[in-house]
Amino acid sequence: MEISFAGKRALVTGAGKGIGRATALALARCGAKVVAVTRTQADLNSLVQECASITPVCVDLADWEATEAALQDVGPIDLLVNNAGCAILKPFLEVTPDQFDQLFNVNVKAVLHVSQILARGMKARGSGGSIVNVSSQASQCAVRDHAVYCATKGALDMLTKVMALELGPYKIRVNSVNPTVVMTDMGRLGWSDPKKAQTMMSRIPLGQFAEVDDVVNSILFLLSDKSNMTNGVTLPVDGGFLAC
Numbered sequence: 001m002e003i004s005f006a007g008k009r010a011l012v013t014g015a016g017k018g019i020g021r022a023t024a025l026a027l028a029r030c031g032a033k034v035v036a037v038t039r040t041q042a043d044l045n046s047l048v049q050e051c052a053s054i055t056p057v058c059v060d061l062a063d064w065e066a067t068e069a070a071l072q073d074v075g076p077i078d079l080l081v082n083n084a085g086c087a088i089l090k091p092f093l094e095v096t097p098d099q100f101d102q103l104f105n106v107n108v109k110a111v112l113h114v115s116q117i118l119a120r121g122m123k124a125r126g127s128g129g130s131i132v133n134v135s136s137q138a139s140q141c142a143v144r145d146h147a148v149y150c151a152t153k154g155a156l157d158m159l160t161k162v163m164a165l166e167l168g169p170y171k172i173r174v175n176s177v178n179p180t181v182v183m184t185d186m187g188r189l190g191w192s193d194p195k196k197a198q199t200m201m202s203r204i205p206l207g208q209f210a211e212v213d214d215v216v217n218s219i220l221f222l223l224s225d226k227s228n229m230t231n232g233v234t235l236p237v238d239g240g241f242l243a244c
């Protein structure tokens with residue numbers, strides 16, 4: 001299946017590393033003009049070195065005002081990937097208010113905010129759009145030491161559905177991908193211990209973690225017109241983990 005984003009403008013958050021970086025590069029390869037948003041300038045420098053057509057924007061998405069200012073001049077965007085996310089792993093009884101706020105600010109509030117800013121433009125132009133939120137299998141299944149992370153991704157799944165409901169009439173589709181473990185920096189944080197990794201893997205019918213490209217390919221499909229009638233879904237990229 002050939003997917004082309006020629007003539008489209010895309011914005012990817014958390015594009016400095018991992019899934020977001022690979023998504024930004026894949027979108028550019030498929031012909032999109034890409035705006036890459038992240039908070040570490042060095043990652044943006046190396047990304048632009050790798051792909052000169054990418055426009056870098058450096059901002060901490062947890063900062064509402066700074067995000068507003070950083071995104072005001074990005075121009076019209078047709079495709080949005082809300083990928084930036086963070087994880088702090090703690091036993092439930094040890095979670096602090098700060099950690100709760102930090103995770104909800106990035107994993108949920110920033111998704112609402114960035115989507116509001118860009119969807120207003122999509123609505124005004126009347127040209128529709130497609131938004132993909134990067135959620136997790138942890139939105140639908142309890143994972144030890146992931147209390148707040150699981151809660152943020154559960155909230156994100158419902159945000160995806162309400163956005164699909166309210167933005168659908170403007171031909172803006174909103175879906176999420178819900179990956180299992182991917183061995184990025186974030187994946188290594190939780191799953192470097194071989195015993196833990198083996199326990200998780202044994203619950204995945206395909207018997208393996210996801211590769212970055214597995215997630216990227218599902219994101220590209222949901223962004224593209226190949227999924228024109230798909231709206232409000234949370235698509236597992238989990239080798240069957242959530243099915244059992």
Ligand code: NDP
Pocket residue numbers: 013014015016017018019020037038039040043059060061062083084085086106134135136137178179180181182183184185186187188
């Ligand atoms: P990485 O940690 O590899 O990359 C995350 C990227 O997001 C980094 O570039 C990071 O920048 C950026 N980012 C984080 N917080 C902010 C912020 N406040 N403002 C701007 N940018 C920010 O993570 P992954 O690629 O693994 O994760 C991407 C998404 O996939 C996340 O939403 C995650 O929850 C989800 N996911 C990941 C899984 C996994 O096992 N890896 C499994 C399921 C879902 P910096 O490094 O500078 O902080």
